[in-house]
Amino acid sequence: MKKLLNFLLLVVLFVGCGKEKEVEKTTTAVSTPNKLIYTQSSESVTLHPHEATDVYSRRIISNIFDRLIETDESLNIVPGLAESWEQISPTELKFNLRKGVKFQNGDELTSEDVKYTLENAKKSAKVGTLYSAIETVETPDKYTAIVKTNGPSGSLIHHLTHITASILNKKYYENTKDTNHSPMGTGAYSLLEWKPGSYMTLKRNDDYFRGKPAIEIIEVRAIPEENSRVIAVETGEHHITGDIDSIGRKILGNREDVRVEEISSLGVGYLGLNTSKGALQDKRVRQAIAMGINRDLMIEAVLDGAVEKANSILGPGVVGYSKDTKPFEYNPEEAKKLLAESGHQNLELILATSNNELRKQMAEIIQAQLKDIGINVKIEILEWAAF
Helix, strand or coil, rough: CEEEEEEEEEECCCCCCEEEEEEEECCCCCCCCCEEEEEEECCCCCCCCCCCCCCHHHHHHHHHCCCCCCCCCCEEEEEEEEEEEEEECEEEEEEEECCCCCCCCCCCCCHHHHHHHHHHHCCCCCCCCHHEEEEEEEEEEEEEEEEEEEECCCCCCCCCCHHHHHHHEEEEEHHHCCCCCCCCCCCCEEEEEEECEEEEEEEEEECCCCCCCCCCCCEEEEEEHHHHHHHHHCCCCCEECCCCHHHHHHHHHHCCEEEEEEEECCCCCCCCCCCHHHHCCHHHHHHHHHHHCHHHHHHHCCCCCCEEEECCCCCCCCCCCCCCCCCCCCHHHHHHHHHHHHCCEEEEEEEEECCCCCHHHHHHHHHHHHHHHHEEEEEEEECCCCC
């Protein structure tokens, strides 16, 4: 299936959140016993679930923490740290916790940890909107948590499967200063070492409630250059790499000793516009930008036709998606008319993007195309954490 490329008025083309590509070398890549080396294009920013807004951090968090409930590959909600749950009233959701689950420091998981986690998630400036429906969390006993909401909520049960709902160790987080870099969860792996700018090492949790993981050590490295990651897999220096785009996929896909795995992501790629500032407050300017960018050209020239042009901010598989949504399509002449009507001509805008090579190429195409309709774009390339 092809990656979804979404574009809706305020949203154009960046595709970093689209199809996930994991490349695995099928031969023995590293001589160190029971150690896997995984590379991705950017480094994690934080390992605190309530602070992480980027995929590179959340990939690691998902291995260190668990949620009350999870989703399977078909997006069905399945048990996690809660072995069962029930909606006991329109505003009360009861969770029955598994007994004997341990955090990686040996502390037992209790309902107090759930209460602490969800109440702090609600306070978070970054992810709190997902948990705004929560009014209180009651803990009638050690293994029961009752989440009470300020009204009936059809979305909360899904939000509780999100990475940001990962359950924290209350005692540990109340007494630890740098929890961004020193996580404590119940997950399959714990953080052994993190050297920012170099690597991160995860060690398996032998007491993991789902069973001891097969791989003992996972080393995570951030390598922005796709070519370097491709070569490292080809030579056997690394076992698995993510974030491989069209050219790298072709190179590795032609090798018999490498397996390329692809799935369609629920995430979308987009160009966000600051609608509270300057000319971008004017809808006509935003419509002109939408019509001034030729997505088809970018799909063929930069992405080698390996993505699907989507019709909205939501892709198939996401609740609320409609195949009948009609986006703005490339129409430079109409874009020029809209800019003229708005009175905002010869605009100066800044486009910030990360130091991903693909994104830089796409930014340059956007810059050139918008110049043709009378918008001058300055590109700022930022390191991932700064971005």
